[in-house]
Amino acid sequence: MNRIVYNVDFASLERNFLRSGVRMKYIKANNIFPEELLKQIQKYVQGELVYIPKPEGVRKKWGENSGHRVYLDQRNSQIREKFLIGLSIDELAEEFCLSIESIKRIVYSK
Incomplete structure (x- = not known):
């Protein structure tokens, strides 16, 4: 052993x-x-x-307890939808108070 x-x-x-x-x-x-x-x-x-520590499969992901993960997923979906209907990356960055790089990461991710 x-x-x-x-x-x-x-x-x-x-x-x-x-x-x-x-x-x-x-x-x-x-x-x-x-x-x-x-x-x-x-x-x-x-x-x-x-x-x-809890075993890996049992451990919750970041934001699951607080609900913040759900909020971010919904926000990111809104950003993607608005991008698809024609809002520019600059407009989205202004509306959602995020950097241009953050908006690019959201709209170009899978």
């Missing part, structure tokens, strides 16, 4: 989380992990905060 050991400075990680204003939900490990697994984890770290 191969073991992967990560060298992590947990103190600086915790300081960065506190500085950024991110608040993570704290759960006691002995309340959720089986005793044998907890003993294995304690071989690597004791008394420190450890972040366990």
Whole structure:
């Protein structure tokens, strides 16, 4: 059995989380992990905060929780529609308060 050991400075990680204003939900490990697994984890770290990310397929994409992704998709659709009916890139940039490059990226993307 191969073991992967990560060298992590947990103190600086915790300081960065506190500085950024991110608040993570704290759960006691002995309340959720089986005793044998907890003993294995304690071989690597004791008394420190450890972040366990969600699996890739379960993780939500940016903006899904807040609804901002839906807003941007709708806005971009409006921009594409207006471009197709003849508004210029300059007019769209002015109307939507975006740069010309941003409008180009939206109208020329798939």
